[in-house]
Each structure stands twice: as structure tokens, then as C-alpha cells.
Amino acid sequence: MTTAFQRISPAQAADLIRRSRAGIQPLALFDTRDERSYRHGHLTGADRLTEQGFGDMVAILPKNIPVMIYCYHGNASQVYAGMFADFRFSEVYSVDGGYEALAPALPDPPALSSRSSRELADFITKYHFNPANLDSPWDFALTPLMRAALLGRDDLAEELLAHGINPHLRNSDGNNALWLACVPGNAVLVQRLIDAGINLDNRNLTGATALMYTASSGKPEMMTLLLKSGANPLIRTDDDYLAVELAATAECLQLLRHTAA
Structure with missing residues (x-):
């Protein structure tokens, strides 16, 4: 029986990523775009995922770690999400809208500034x-x-x-x-x-x-x-x-x- 993956909105994905960055819960984050696009800009902590490297990643990644995948527009990420689900990863997410929709939902973290007391x-x-x-x-x-x-x-x-x-x-x-x-x-x-x-x-x-x-x-x-x-x-x-x-x-x-x- 195939485990289903979940399609989530950029806002939902951003919240999960913030939780991961804050150390609240683990998350394996993958970018499936081409190498040039990845080098031009990608989310902090995202590893580039390819068909050739998929087998190696599946072999080393614990199946209880949540997996999130984004691509250009949210189509190719569903294919990869289905592949992870086929390997019985328990929690798999594909981000609707891809990188262009997700990146703006993750602005720089709030920091102390000159206006801070x-x-x-x-x-x-x-x-x-x-x-x-x-x-x-x-x-x-x-x-x-x-x-x-x-x-x-x-x-x-x-x-x-x-x-x-x-x-x-x-x-x-x-x-x-x-x-x-x-x-x-x-x-x-x-x-x-x-x-x-x-x-x-x-x-x-x-x-x-x-x-x-x-x-x-x-x-x-x-x-x-x-x-x-x-x-x-x-x-x-x-x-x-x-x-x-x-x-x-x-x-x-x-x-x-x-x-x-």
C-alpha cells in the first residue's frame, strides 16, 4: 500500500520550515530545480535533489523524518513526493507554487535593531x-x-x-x-x-x-x-x-x- 503525500500551501510550508529552523521539529528540505536555478537562489538548508541522487538520499534518510520538496511551480515536486511516499516515508510534503511562491513567505528572521529597547x-x-x-x-x-x-x-x-x-x-x-x-x-x-x-x-x-x-x-x-x-x-x-x-x-x-x- 502506498503512503500518500500532502500538498501544502507556501504559508503552511513556511511555518514548518520556521519550526525546523527554531529546533522545534526536524525537516529534510529538498530543491528539485536545475543546478543553475539552485545556485542562483535557494532556501537556506535545502539540498538539491536529482533523479540520480534520489536513491542515495532514500538510503541514508530515516523514514520518520518529515520530508518537504519544492520545485519551480509545484508539479515536479509532486512526482518526487510520490517517490518518497512509495518508499514509505511517513510524512511527505509537496509545496504548491514552488520556489517563487515559497521564498517570499520566508523573509529574513526578526532581529534586534536600532529601534529595540x-x-x-x-x-x-x-x-x-x-x-x-x-x-x-x-x-x-x-x-x-x-x-x-x-x-x-x-x-x-x-x-x-x-x-x-x-x-x-x-x-x-x-x-x-x-x-x-x-x-x-x-x-x-x-x-x-x-x-x-x-x-x-x-x-x-x-x-x-x-x-x-x-x-x-x-x-x-x-x-x-x-x-x-x-x-x-x-x-x-x-x-x-x-x-x-x-x-x-x-x-x-x-x-x-x-x-x-
């Missing part, structure tokens, strides 16, 4: 982040936004968002900045992240959401904010628990009473 610059230095890439992680795959969220620093989060950082990245546990912002319980910060479009229902590596965390840690104020913003209380963890079943206090349980099985 001294406070932000000191924060970046203190926690050993890369000033040339404000999406780059450090300890436990925390990005600057995640660290600011964990510290409850709305001022830093506001400035980082203004620099154009990606709020959708996840740490080594699969949590995004929203979960981390719920730890100190800064409602202004949590609302700012929600307004920035962060995924309210992001599931971490155990399938848990930020709503489940606030329920299990007895944070009714955070729960109320998440629920009012549209967080889904009917999502289950990988162990088949609802948020209501994880509620640590009577107040949290009361907020979720309508979701009980």
Missing part, C-alpha cells in the same frame, strides 16, 4: 538568545517570546511581537507561548497573545491544551479568559481526559460543568 537587548543577552534571530530558541527550546511569557513580561512580549516574531512556535514539550503565559497568570499578556492569533487549542506532546493546564493547576481566571476567547473544552488528552476531568478546584470544575461527559 535597551531592556529587550539586555533580556536577549541575559538568556543567551540570538540577537540576529528573535525566533531562535535556547534552553528547553524556549524562544524569547516563550521566555517572556513564562516570566509574565507583557512589555517584552509586546515588543517582540512588534518586531514580527512568530507566535506559533512550540517548545520541546510541544507547548506554545500561550501555555507558558498561563503559568504566571498575566491576563494582559494572555490576551495579547490571543489577539496575535496564537493557537488557543494547541495540543502538546501528551495532547494537553492550555485550558487543560489551567484546569489542572487551579487557575480559574485564566480558564475564564481562555473559554471566553473560544478555547475548546471538549478536546481530550492522549490518555482520553477532558479538561473538566482534570479540574483541581471546585471553581474550575464549576466553569467546566457543562462539558462533563
